[in-house]
Amino acid sequence: MNRLVGKTAIITGATAGIGFKTAELFAEQGVDLIITGRRKERLKEIKNDLEDRLRIKVTTASFDVQDADACREFVDALNVDVDILVNNAGLSKGIDPVFAADFKDWDTMIDTNVKGLLYLSRLISARMKDLNSGHIINVGSSAGHESYAGGVVYSATKHAVKAITESTKKDLHGTNVRVSMVSPGLVETEFSEVRFDGDKEKAANVYKGMKPLTARDIAEIIVFVANRPAHVNIMDTIIYPVAQSSATMVHRNE
Template structure:
């Protein structure tokens, strides 16, 4: 059987781009997401374009019992996951701490930290049993720095950064690779989700410069995963040329 990649949050953005990139490389895929129609459409496109198999799991990574149930019910041959890409994550709101929504906080903590842990707990046990595998966790520049009004989102991505390091240590005896990928500005649904469907506000985030594309991150993840067996890239920060860090970004003035 071909190698298997499990990708969470596969219905859009970086997750979707990773799905297509790994399918191109001949990986069979387990794809998860909350939107069944998008998952089905993606799976149909992948199987039509590439000679690979796809398993779709409609689930919310925040739901521990559902994560455990659906993953553990996979046929044994599908549990031989070679690559886990913990991509599912989001930001909600952009307010100072005293004005933040506790519902938004719960959503970010439950998705970005707990959801990542729920999936990793199941899949890492499969990898430990085989003494082989590679876990790629999607972080952010927000996990390396803290910016105004980013408070809880930044905290969740700092947690992911710490978990990358902890997983690398804990899984070292089993030959399992762990890599953290930390993008800067990537034009996906991220800002639209953060601003809860306000497309005008979301669009302005990427005006005046060329942001990263989801495919840039997918290519980077493939590079990391495709290194020789003795090589592990622990941590990688990737930014658009126009962005130095979370607070320094150069935008061009609109043409007259």
């Protein structure tokens, strides 16, 4: 059953990977989109493609979620009620241990994964509370459930997303606003290339000898979570490829 047709969804980080696939699958369900990201031209390409193919409305907004003022300007300019907010924008930088990591990498992860998610959650949740309706879906990570060496700050940011999700649900207790999280393990997207500053060989080695999850795999789960009946709230899902059993246990065919 399609309970999504006619709704409006904001998706951050929609220019690639999980964000793009989520936008595409929502559009296939008849959801109008407001897609954000830093690559203005890429957003335009996605808008033109989805509107031509699927007869839905797509609005684009190019800004960095790290910028609180830009987030406020974006939300202030909205002239529609938002039914779904997918806080997807996020990244990892480096795999250095705590005693050797780059402060700039830490700042980038904290400002994007935590602050950016908080800024938009703060601004959109207030509107949803007033409407007594809506759904916030945060894209977390298995790293938000299990920390690992070399991921001290990335794991910390995703543990923060878990805490933010749970606290947001409690802050909205007694309303009809739903709050959820989706927590993937290894997904083959641009994620590893960003983590390794564009080093494609290092990025490819992350997935060597195993079949990772795809962006579509996670997008399908996000759409499933959003499409539950209004009284059903899925708080979290942890998704691994079959070859992965924990943050550090990955079976590889040599």
